[in-house]
Amino acid sequence: MKTDMHFDEEFEVRLDDSLLTDYFYVQDVSGRELANYELDTLAVPGRAGAYLRSKRLQSTPISIKAVMMYDSEEELREAYNELNGLLSSDKPGMMTFSDEPEFSYYVTYAGCDTNDQVRGNQKITLNFFRGDPYKYGLEQTRLFQNDMLQVINDGTADAKPIITVKPLEPITHITLANERGDIMKIGEVPAVDETVTERKTRILTSELATLTGWTAGSSVDNGTIAGQMKVKNDHMWTDDFGTGTGWHGPAVKQSLSESLYDFALEVDLRNIATKREQVGRVEVALLDASNNQVGKVMMQKERQGSWHNRAVIQAGSSAEGWKIINNTGGTETTWHEFDGTMTLRRIGNEWSAYIGKYYNGRHDARDYRTWTDENETFTAPVTQVQVYIAQYADKPVTRLEPYEMLVDRYNANAGGVPYIADANDEVTFDHTINDILINGQSIFHEKFNAEPEKAKSFAATFFPLHQGMNRLYTFPEGKMTTEINYRKRYI
Structure with a gap:
């Protein structure tokens, strides 16, 4: 544990929601002094001095000199591990100091200088890059x-x-x-x-917080229906997937108030793994009057030992359709802990697919693709929507939560x-x-x-x-x- 030291007033440093001074004692902070400027000047031959063309506020890095004091070298190393995790983000964080709690600085951790380690004691200097030279008041x-x-x-x-x-x-x-x-x-x-x-005209708005108006699903693409769909708080979910050797789980469907040729489906959903060995699938399908799949959006974690989620947005069925989007993102974490929006749109024979993962209330990771159905294969009118949540065999399951759905009709030649x-x-x-x-x-x-x-x-x-x-x-x-x-x- 961090060794207790007796100060008249312990100095605190926070980075977003983390109290960094849980790990060290601050000796000095630099980078909060008078501002520095970069001057662009022009010297004119034959004249003394120079003309000032512009003056630009420079960013000043923040450095924190501190000492880490622990009962043993092992505890010091554990503190290093935890600090490395807290400081690993590549996005600027909001740093505050206890001597001016009403102000914040946007910083990104750049590195640490260390010296004079004696057992569990270590002097350090934490260096933070400030791309934004201003400090900010309270929101x-x-x-x-x-x-x-x-x-x-x-x-x-x-x-x-x-x-x-x-x-x-x-x-x-x-x-x-x-x-x-x-x-x-x-x-x-x-x-x-x-x-x-x-x-466009809104045909269906559903927060997926009730099963009223929904009936049992008829069939699903590449899976079986089992178990029972449930509702908790503001979303559909289940802890009853039934049994099966492949993908299996509950499905519910609802008829639309009219048949749709030009449409947009937008679904907000979560597929969040807390352990690598978890897998799970959540999807929303658009069906015709004969329960054939016209298209679907799906977020699926299919591999144990990996954080990858696979995003699929397609026209038609898996066997005969076209996957407009079918990827795990650029990195292992692109769609990991997915909480976001998936959209499928058809206007005439033009299809488009969009995925946006929420970060601080906006879409951070995104993907958008278009596809032209040149042979006009997938033109059936949409009459139903179906929600499906699935487990694979008896594998541990991710958190699967569809929580909002919008269906729109696009109005041809609306004009005006x-x-x-x-x-x-x-x-x-x-x-x-x-x-x-x-x-x-x-x-x-x-x-x-x-x-x-x-x-x-x-x-x-x-x-x-x-x-x-x-x-x-x-x-x-x-x-x-x-x-x-x-x-x-x-x-």
């Missing part, structure tokens, strides 16, 4: 009132907000503006003589000005990374090429919260709720 959240908001930014630099819009009804555009004339906009304002249309968001949607304007997301999916991803009405307007900009007073406005008025999140920035 603040404000709600717009009557489509406007006044925000005072008393930091020493402009702040970059995240603005979240939730429509109260279908809308054709969203516009954000400030008193300086900066605007952010997606969609189009219809003219008085233009028709507003639905490019289309809606871009509905009352169930969430549109996020993230000015910190210059991105716009609809339900966690970036509109700049090629998936949205088929929905040009959702594109960012050419003249729109990701404007900041300027120092001083900011007056913000949203349009159309009275048709959405708006929330802003931001951290004041300091040099």
